[in-house]
Amino acid sequence: MPRQWKRKTDRGVPANVLKVASDEVTGKGKSVRSVAKAHGICHVTLSRYCKSLQKLRDQGSSDLPSVGYRSNNKVFSEVQEKNLADYLTQAADLYYGLTPREVRKFAFQLAVTYNITHPQIWNENQMAGPDWFTFFMKRNPSLSMRSAEATSLTRATSFNRTNVERFFNSLGRVIERYKFDGSDIWNVDETGVTTVQTPERVVARRGVKQVGAMTSGERGVLVSVACAVQALGNAIPPFFVFPRKRYKEYFVQNGPTGSAGSGNASGWMQEEDFLLFLNHFAKHTKVSPEKKVLLLMDNHSSHLSVKAIDFCKEKGIVLLTFPPHCSHKLQPLDCSVYGPFKKMVNTASDAWMKMNPAKTMTIYDIPNIVKTALSAATPKNIRAGFQTTGIWPFNPDIFEECDYAPSQVTDRPDPGTSLKSGAFQPHSPPIHLGTASSPPTNQVTSGSSAIHDATMSCAPAEPATSGLSPGQVFSPSALRPFPKAGPRKTSSGTRRKRQSEILTDTPVKQALMEEEQRRGSKNVRKSILGKNKGRQKKKERTPQRKTTKKILKTNAEDSETSDDENLCVICLEAFGNSKPKEVWVKCAQCSLWAHQACTPGLPAFICHHCDSD
Template sequence: MRTYKRKTTRCSYTTEDLSNAAKAVNDEGKSVNAAAKEFGIKRMTLTRFSKILNEGGDSSMGYATPRRVFSPTQEESLKNYLLQMASIFYGYSPKDVRRLAYECAAKFSIEIPPSWTANKMAGKEWLTMFLKRNPELSIRKPEPTSLGRATSFNAQNVKVFFEKLAEVMDRYGFTAADIWNVDETGVSSVLKPNKIVAAKGKRNVGAMTSGERGTNVTVVTAVSALGNAVPPMFVFPRKQFKTHFLNGGPPKCIGAGNASGWVTDEEFYQFMQHFIKHVKPSMERPVLLVLDNHSSHLNVETLNLAKENGVVMLSFPPHCSHKLQPLDVSVFGPFKKYCAAAQDAWLRNNPGKTLTIYDIPKIVADSLPVAQTSINIVNGFRKTGIFPYNANIFGEDEFSPSFVTDRPEQETIEPEKDHPEQAVMSSTELNPTPSASTSQAEPKPSPSKKENETIDLKQLKLTEERGQLQYTPEKNALEEQQNKTTKKVKKPKKNMDKKRKKSVCKKILQSSDESGDDDYSCLICCEGYSESLPGESWIQCQACREWAHTKCVPGAGVTFVCVNCNSDNDD
């Protein structure tokens, strides 16, 4: 009966119409036939209704409302709560909603069916009818979203980004042709196949792929707010790149290779040269390049190259590129779908063959132009509010996931007027938390050894001095830190004789004592403590207080005296 649909128009009038017709018969003296025709009511229905009213009976009509556990007001509150939890990415599953309904009914002592008490949750029938009574709700499959993205995309971070974007655009007067976005994405040799037409009711439907697990090839591309695009760059998971890797690829594309297949400092520096070659920026006609704060974008050589050629780099706040980056918003989504369709076509045209990473350039050449159209690119810049500039492009509902970490905004420190070089020209000073400050009055000190992994574009500022782009001390600190991390520690060879080992160990110990370094070396094999394996035991000399591997001094007891100290005692 819950799916019954009315087949006739009988009794389509309301109780109000019936009451007015009965009033016309009883009070105004109209005949039953005249009143029935005037209000469109059946004669016998009006007669029975008038008789019931005259006898003082109940004037209600139609079927009674089915018994409901919750009142309309209670269901409205439950609906609003479920919508709010879904908006902050902590939505309830259907079974959780049924448990919540039971807990609410038990809390407020509402009469419930016995099956609710037995199962400690509401029934499936109740959930079905609850969803029908509230069409704003439906059962949806959520998209996985990391906690970093959910909390970092907040009103404060987005506000600071658009403030920096407005400052840069006002200073340089960038047009649509001067605003570019660069990003990379991975294309696997095994993608999820598209939907197919198959037999109805069959549980398992398969589609042919070239393997169980694919190999990724990174594709780097750049687009402008005018709808133009730079030929892509391919990064293959090969230590040595060969030109034949690009056979069948897009026109004027370039390639590189490394062991991982992902973009590193060298590959992004190469792409920056490729970008400058095609866009042709200059100090007289600079361009704006918006990009995420990936570690490969932090290479000092790349930043110097951009500065020398008039490329102003503006980074997105951390974990916000899925909403603010035009390529992520409007290009890469359809690009992956077209790549999957192109791979299906390739496998169908080459039966029995395996698609390798060397066939991906041909796949990208067929898919990228279809996805990277001028309309898609322009729409991406428009939906992110970058161009045309729109700082209010995102509503309050877009920031609902950051509700769990909202905190009051801290007061900002305005830079002194006598030091205009301290004006922040990039959004990279953002802190992932919503309480980030928007400017600084003093340069940050050089980061310590433990902070190596936390340096990113957040510590980089762009300024303008005498018509040229200059960098603040944060860039010098970044350069100094990168120089420290690139230094290699030379290890002594392990195949030297014992006498040479002793002399080398003495030199190492003397140098370590002079420098005050806390890293000790083994007296026998000269291996540093930081290089030892997990769980490897060490023993200390009771005389000189130096250390050695337990395996290097077999037979050593509780009190251990090294060979050097024993030789000194013998002399």
């Protein structure tokens, strides 16, 4: 059968015409032939439709008979395929989407479990055929093949309603307290620019298996670039952090006008570098205690220092942090600026390599490349980032339920309430997204699939020809439950969990000061213990033979300077008892003497004490 079937005739009667004609036959008592002639349809078609309608009414059903052409080799009904499409959509929203091959295997498991007639080739391959999958996708245009973006588990689970609501509550409180508008809200974030770019696609000869593109090296050197953007679309010059301990002003002479920088051994933003950036930020924004601004940033350790908070309170900068691992959804720079910026960096790096053949790109060429790539930070992109995150205009309801769906995998009830009511068993095994290992049930599962299963249970009953027994419900989630994490393990760690906070508030600053004091005292105690332990190990490493050598050397030094008191380090014979013209040699390390005849005769003599060391 051709994949693209086209109808060649316009024969067939619409269902609404048959319904009107059947009402005239049954309701008004007219003959079938007269009504069929009046509506221009075949009297046999109308008679067959009236008989089917009467049969359904005798069974107590209010449905209408099916009319027109229908597929004879269709495995699942329309309702069943809709349930399967809804299941695939929700699995993708949870970031546990199924590949085409997994969908085909799952369709075969559904057909076998619910005793639905299917082709014999499905049993041989243990999966549905590729043609079925192709037509299934065409019949459900709401589905499409997409390339999934890798998302870490911490990001997927940390972006939940609790963390987001806490952030927007703090943001709304700050905006209302200081009467901020779009010109006062800023966002800062760092990104890395390396000297080895990702080459773009090129035009090459067809049929070649491998096409190369020139890069500066195999592993690049990274330079951190900190950018700050305003909710109205403005931006200040970038701030560079070079992997150099001594920063020089000429590092950024080819960069954007007004840019600044610093340096450290790693090239990543540190506390001292962030303090220098705050000076750079205050210089370009003209902030003052009378005209405060709001600076949004992440919870990186380099941003959480008491010195930086004191500087911000003095200058009039209000600091608000995002929830941990939520910057991919809440940070404007990540949402709309850094994506096109990285593409422009690759384009500019490729152009630099073509204009400078046989040259290696260094970290001092990066400011010029960033200068070219910053054309991606247009006011339109910047404003779009603040708008899509709901920061400005302020919209705390910007995110929908599907945005929080990945975090539902780890949703757990409150231990203080659920354990008392018995609604959650702490030792129940977690449910994983796997193959069918148990028969499907009609019970509604807990967690993220509760609403979905409840909707499935309200679906109309399948016809008896589908293979379902009376009262059985076609439910894909019952055969393959959605993933659900088990109870959280109790941890004895004392590491503090970060959250969205207003850092310039006094209680938060006081907590950071206490944390730094504890960290400092702990580091001092570790250093003292490490020194004492090193001294103890050094004493334990001292061997006995070294003591013997020291005793011999001490005896030689404390004795009189006469040569008669010098002993051979090997045979211990005094120099005064040596034979005439007997040659003595000195150890090259400890300066002790020995008979040349007692030594191996090498050009440089080393005694057995020093040789063993």
